[in-house]
Amino acid sequence: MIRFENVSFSYGKEPVLRDVSFHVKPGETVVVLGISGSGKSTILKLIAGLVQPDSGRVLINGHEMTTASEDEWSRVRPKIGFVFQGGALFDSMTVGENIGFTLIEHTDKTMDEIEVTVRETLRFLNLSEDLIDILPDSLSGGMQRRVSIGRAVAAVDPMIMLYDEPTTGLDPISTEAITELILKLQSVKGVSSIVVTHQITDAFEVTNHFIVLHDGVMVFDGPGEKLVQVQDERVQSFLAPFMQSVKNIPAVCPEE
Numbered sequence: 001m002i003r004f005e006n007v008s009f010s011y012g013k014e015p016v017l018r019d020v021s022f023h024v025k026p027g028e029t030v031v032v033l034g035i036s037g038s039g040k041s042t043i044l045k046l047i048a049g050l051v052q053p054d055s056g057r058v059l060i061n062g063h064e065m066t067t068a069s070e071d072e073w074s075r076v077r078p079k080i081g082f083v084f085q086g087g088a089l090f091d092s093m094t095v096g097e098n099i100g101f102t103l104i105e106h107t108d109k110t111m112d113e114i115e116v117t118v119r120e121t122l123r124f125l126n127l128s129e130d131l132i133d134i135l136p137d138s139l140s141g142g143m144q145r146r147v148s149i150g151r152a153v154a155a156v157d158p159m160i161m162l163y164d165e166p167t168t169g170l171d172p173i174s175t176e177a178i179t180e181l182i183l184k185l186q187s188v189k190g191v192s193s194i195v196v197t198h199q200i201t202d203a204f205e206v207t208n209h210f211i212v213l214h215d216g217v218m219v220f221d222g223p224g225e226k227l228v229q230v231q232d233e234r235v236q237s238f239l240a241p242f243m244q245s246v247k248n249i250p251a252v253c254p255e256e
């Protein structure tokens with residue numbers, strides 16, 4: 001569904017990604033780990049077509065998007081849901097307007113049709129439909145994060161979901177709700193997902209396929225059991241702070 005072939009990218013002079021190759025199968029979830037600045041968000045931006053590689057290819061569903069026309073992009077883009085880092089909602093808009101934002105702005109659906117989608121989305125998010133008319137400020141951080149996932153889902157008929165740090169800063173219960181939502185989108189809608197996260201212990205609940213980036217270089221691509229055993233210093237230095245909590249992880253990995 002998603003394939004990077006020797007992708008290199010820089011915003012300026014310094015390379016941010018160097019010769020990165022990996023793939024995500026249809027319906028699969030891959031977690032991307034790595035310290036701050038290692039290039040995780042950039043990977044998501046490349047998939048969403050917000051930036052273009054300097055060299056190498058990005059393929060989506062077998063199509064090379066690197067050289068795709070704006071026409072081709074306009075067919076693919078609506079299939080990609082992007083939950084941005086921080087997931088900020090528009091404070092001055094209601095929850096309903098936030099979820100329906102893209103539909104209001106970019107489609108010719110009527111307000112009644114949009115309300116139906118927004119209500120369906122709230123139910124999917126396990127949030128009360130009564131929230132539709134309130135402002136996001138009065139929601140907890142975890143609920144706000146769910147609404148921002150709803151905004152990405154309602155806008156598109158997703159084939160691919162990209163989550164940038166979806167649980168950072170949330171308490172364990174809210175984190176669990178987000179994890180369940182990611183799993184539900186995978187099982188109900190069959191989406192392929194990439195989840196960028198620092199919260200490695202939760203990462204093991206959404207998948208067993210991990211990628212570790214270090215300074216723009218992919219230093220690991222494989223299953224959790226191998227990740228915790230890997231000898232590479234760059235991987236170990238990332239994992240070290242979590243080792244206490246991940247040491248039993250192979251036992252809790254989802255079945256292949």
Ligand SMILES: Nc1ncnc2c1ncn2[C@@H]1O[C@H](COP(=O)(O)OP(=O)(O)OP(=O)(O)O)[C@@H](O)[C@H]1O
Nearest residue numbers: 011012016034035036037038039040041042043085
């Ligand atoms: N728009 C931009 N212009 C210039 N440099 C950028 C831009 N966005 C990111 N960078 C730089 O590219 C590198 C990778 O950034 P990226 O946001 O992909 O990292 P990240 O792994 O997502 O980090 P974090 O965990 O802090 O979110 C960093 O050195 C960053 O400073």
Ligand SMILES: [Mg+2]
Nearest residue numbers: 040041085164
């Ligand atoms: Mg980032």
